[in-house]
Amino acid sequence: MPIRLPASLRGRLALLLTALFAALLAIVLLLQAESLRHARDAAKARALDLAQSYARHYERLVRxxxxxLDILLRLRGLGPRDEGCEDALRQVVAATPSLINLAVVDGEGRLRCAARGVVLSGAAEDAARRVLAAGAPMLGMSGETGQERPYLALARPLAGEDRRPGAILAFIDRDWLNAHFAETVPNGVVLRIFDNDGMFVVRQPDPACCVxxxxxxxxxxxxAIASGREQVTQSLWLDGVKRLQAxxxxxQPLAGVVSIGIPEELAVTDAERDTVRLAWLLAALCLALYAVSWFFSERVILRPLAALADGARRLREGEIFHRIPPLARRGEFAELACDFNDMAGSLEARDRRINEDLARxxxxxxxxxxxxxxxxxxxxxANILDVNPSFCRITGYVREEAVGRNPRxxxxxxxxxGFYRAMWDTLGADGCWSGEIWNRRKDGTVYPEWLSISAVRDETGRITNYVGVFTDLTLRKAAEEALRESRERMVTLIEAVPDAVFxxxxxxxxxxxxxxxxxxFALDGVAWQGRTDLELALFNPEFSGEHMACWDSDEDAWAAGLLVHFTEVLHRxxxxxxxxxxSKVPLYDENGxxxxxxxxxxxxxxxxRNAGExxxxxxxxxxxLEAANRELEAFSYAVSHDLRAPLRAINGFSRLLEEESAAVLGEQARGHLARVRAASVKMGELIDDLLELSRVARHEMRKEAVDLSALAWEIADEIAAADPARRVEWAIAPGLAAQCDPSLMRAVLHNLLGNAMKYTSKKALACIEFGxxxxxxxxxxxxxxxGAGFDMRYVGKLFGAFQRLHSPSEFPGTGVGLATVARIIHRHGGTVRAEGCVDAGATFFFTLP
Structure with missing residues (x-):
């Protein structure tokens, strides 16, 4: 009957690989077991042969x-009472390198003679007694002879002429014995010889460790000592090496054990070589099998399986959009890939629905x-299942207190x-209810709320739950009341205003x-509340033009975004x-x-109308005023020309009379003429000052940037040049500038600096500062x-016309200069003031905008 192979490729490959590996494993196991059995048997046989060889060699040495000793006894005839015993023994010991000493004991084990006079050790005495008791040669215990080298005692019985028994003892050098075996032990092998008491006699290599x-x-x-039978065992020695031990x-007459230890690695060398050869064979077979398996499994199985595994892994990690590419045109893997992709698509759709549900x-x-x-x-x-934090905040109940209770x-x-019955009737009929209701908080306070209740039904239409949503109206009620009161106050206020306000x-x-x-706007009887100007133009046609104009100006106000003013003509x-x-003021919210x-x-x-008047x-x-100015100009001209002519005539004739008639005029007459001339000069100066004061009032101002520091230096140079003998220290600050009329400001600085020069005339060193x-x-x-300064009690008179605080004889002048200064500064929109102290100088301050 033919064997039916599996139909799938996976099954055939599994069957092939199983058969190959099973056959290979059986061969390897049989070869290895046979090789190891032969190796162990051979190693045991070699270990026994080697141990027997050493045992025979050791027996030959002892025999x-x-x-x-037999020859010595026959030739020398030694006995316990032989007087030449010691000499004979010394000669033998000297001629035999393996001996340390020879001794003869009597039948009671007492020493009678020895090659070297020593006291018998306990081991030697014991060996002698045992030989005497047994009446046969015996290899005794090992020991030491005093300070001599370690030995192995060999005893042989003997009988003297008096028929009293005795024994001869040979002390064999154990060091010689170990050295004798040293060259015969193979490398790695350990030779051990024990006496009948289990004491080390020989140990090679390293006898010093154990002998x-x-x-x-x-x-x-x-x-081995107890049983007296040969044995081969495996044991772990004290040096950590596992050995095969024979x-x-x-x-007899020997007593003890010869033991050989061969390391397992030496004992089974051949088996290891066989195992290595078998391992190489197995490796070659595995490589060949792997190559074949790799070729088929990689292309036919591993790649499709890897793709499926990768797809499953990525799907497990959440990559539900991953799809496996076509693995083959047909076959199991193609069907698996198709089924996998279908499953991934289903999972993707389900995951999308789940995510949407989770998001909701x-x-x-x-x-x-x-x-x-x-x-x-x-x-x-209507038993409460859950409440949100706002419920707790509004009512004062915590979640645990509310859950399980009724909203009552x-x-x-x-x-x-009846209110609540109507509410439940509406809920049952419409599935929802909303309205304003008054409820009570946990602390007992009553508050208004707007409540909406909705019924939740299952797929059969049965009500399963109710959801209630309510808002605390306390603040809104208070705000509405405040708004109502504010509106009433505002209406009262604007009603009291005589202007039209809306x-x-x-x-x-x-x-x-x-x-x-x-x-x-004649709005009585017109429904104006909530209507625009466009609508009011229809409802109030008599004032349609005013409403349209108001609408346009409103847009202008909104466009400007601030207070705007308009002038409008309205019909009464x-x-x-x-x-x-x-006036229109637009107001905006926080969002503009x-x-x-x-x-x-x-x-x-x-x-x-009043403004026109x-x-x-x-x-x-x-x-x-213009006519008065023209008259003032005519007067100034008349003063300048008509009054100056008589003054010039008076001054001229008085000077001529004084020069031509000085001889005939008396002293008093000449004094009168001098006073006439001085009065005419003073009258001229007064006329000049008055004309200057008048010119200041009429002068058309032209403001520009003026360098006051440069102007002050120019005036100071002019004043100093008029009186070069004076010692004056000028301190004019640099960089002083202002917007002013240049000619008028020259008059101000000329008057002030001139006064400073005049009123410091009595100082040896005048100090004048401008800053x-x-x-x-x-x-x-x-x-x-x-300079001379002034009394601050009279400071109010300084800037008045013709006001003087010093006599003309002390400081000449007309009293018009400071009045001119004040008028010029005031015309510029500035201020002027003065500070002073008698005989301590004066300071004049002025400002310019």
């Missing part, structure tokens, strides 16, 4: 020494936990039983209007027109969106001197 010591504790030695008991669940859980509104979930009997714990008693929302719808605005309901000054527009309109018709009056005053003081945030220019 040679016994033969030597003279007991070996009964070593494995196999005691058993033990050969010795025959997470979102629902997040909404439930983070919702600002309180949420309650109950079962069909929140009832305040303000709603009747508010619009961000969409332009009218919200609040005071009575003045209602009268202005009673007839005629009115001019209104309109339009929130409200405040409009205030003031009737300025009468104000405009005022402008007319100002024009008349301007014309009068600026910026303390206090304002620049104040100053001119300081160390």
């Amino acid at each position: 040679d020494h016994l033969a030597m 003279g010591k007991s070996g009964l504790h070593l494995g196999g030695v005691g058993q 033990d050969i008991p010795l025959r 669940l997470r979102l629902a859980a997040s909404v439930f936990e983070q919702a600002a509104e309180a949420i309650t979930i109950t079962d069909a009997e 714990i929140l009832q305040s008693g303000r709603q009747s039983a 508010f619009k929302d961000g969409m332009g719808r009218w919200q609040v209007v005071n009575s003045a605005a209602r009268r202005l 309901p009673e007839g005629g027109t009115a001019i209104y000054d309109v 969106g339009r929130q409200a527009l405040i409009v205030v309109g003031r009737d300025v018709t009468e104000l405009r 005022l402008e007319r009056r100002v024009a008349e005053r301007t014309r009068e 600026v003081d910026a303390s206090g945030g304002e620049r104040r220019f100053f001119i300081r001197d160390n």
Whole structure:
């Protein structure tokens, strides 16, 4: 019957590999077992042969020494009482390298003579007694002869002429014995010879470690001595080496054991070589099998399986989008790949649905936990299953206190039983209910809330749960009340305002209007609340133009984004027109969106009429002022020309009279002429100062940047040149500048620096300083001197025309200079003041904007 092979490739390959490996394993096991058995048997045989060879050799050595003792006894006739015994023994010991000593003992074991006079050791005496008792030669115990080398005692019985027994003892040198065997022991092999008491006699190699010591504790030695049979064992020696051990008991007169230890690695060398050859054969077979298996399994099995395994791994790691490429056109692997891809597609779809469900669940859980509104979930009997944190925050109940209880714990008693019956009827019919309700917190306070309840049904339509969502209306109620009160206050306030005031929302719808605005637009009887200007233009056609204009200006205000002003002409309901000054303020929310527009309109018709009258009056005053200026200019011209002519004539004739008639004029007359001339000069100076003061008032100012430091130095040089004999120290700060009229500022500095020069005339060294003081945030220019100064009680008179604090005889002048300075500074919009102290100088401050 033919063998039916598996139909699948996987089964055939498994069968082939199983058969090959089974055959190979059987061959290897048989060869290895046979090789090891032969190797062990051969090693045991070699170990026994080697041990027997050493035992025979050891026996020959001992028998040679016994033969030597026989010859010695026959030739010498030694006995226990032989007087030449010691000499004979010394001669033999000297001629025999293997002997340490020879001794003769009597029948009681006492020493009678010896080659070397020593006392017998316990081992020698014991050997002698045993020989005497047995009446046959015996290899005795090993020991030492005093200070001599270690020995092995060999005893042979003898009989003297008096028929008293005795014995001769030969002390064989154990070192010689070990050296004798040293060259015969193969490398790696250990030779051990023990006496009948298990003491080491020979140990090669390394005799020093053991000779003279007991070996009964070593494995196999005691058993061999006790049983007297040959044995071969395997044991681990004290040096850590596992050896094959052969033990050969010795025959009489010898006593003891010859033991050979061969390391296993030497004993089974041939088996190892066979095993190595077999291993190479196995390796070759495995390589060949691996090559064949690799070729077929890699292409036919491993690659498809690897692709399937990789796909399964990636699928397990969450790569549900991974697909296995086509592994073959047909066969099991192609079907597996197709099934795998179908499964992955199904898992992908299911995972997508699961993720969507999880996302919805997470979102629902997040909404439930983070919702600002309180949420309650109950079962069909209205027992609370869960509440969210907002429920706990609003009601004061913790989750554990609420779960399992009925929402009736929140009832305040303000709603009747009929209210709740109607609520449940609506829930049962519509599946939802919402409304305002009053509930009670855990601490007993009652609060309003907006409650919405929804019924949850299963697939059969049966109600399984209720979900209640409510919001605490306490703050909203308070805000509504505050808003109502605020609105009432605002309405009261704007009603008290005589101007037209109205508010619009961000969409332009009218919200609040005071009575003045209602009268202005004739809104009584018009539904204006919440309507835009476009709508009011239809509902209030009489004022459609005003509403359209208001709409346009609203957009201008929103575009400007700040307070804007308009002037609009409106017709009055009673007839005629009115001019209104309109202000509009746009308000925005935090996001920049339009929130409200405040409009205030003031009737300025009468104000405009009064402003026209005022402008007319100002024009008349301007014309009068211009005429006065022209008259002042004519007067100045007349003064300049008409008054100067008589003064020049008086001064000229007085000088001529003084020069030509000086001889005929008396002293008094000449004094009168001098006074006339001085008065005319002073009158000229006074006229010049008055003209300068008048010119300051009429001068047209032209402000520009002026270097005050340079201008001051120029004036100082002019003043110093007029009186070169004076010692003056000038301190003019550099970089002083201002926006001012150059010619007028020259007059200011000329007057102030000139006064400083004049009022320091009595000082040996005059100090005049021009600088600026910026303390206090304002620049104040100053001119300081160390002259006569003044009394601060009269500082108010300094800047008045014709006001003087010093007599003309002391310091000449007209009293107009400082008045001119004050007028120029005031025309520039600045201020001027002075500080001083009598005989300590003065400081004049002025500011320029």
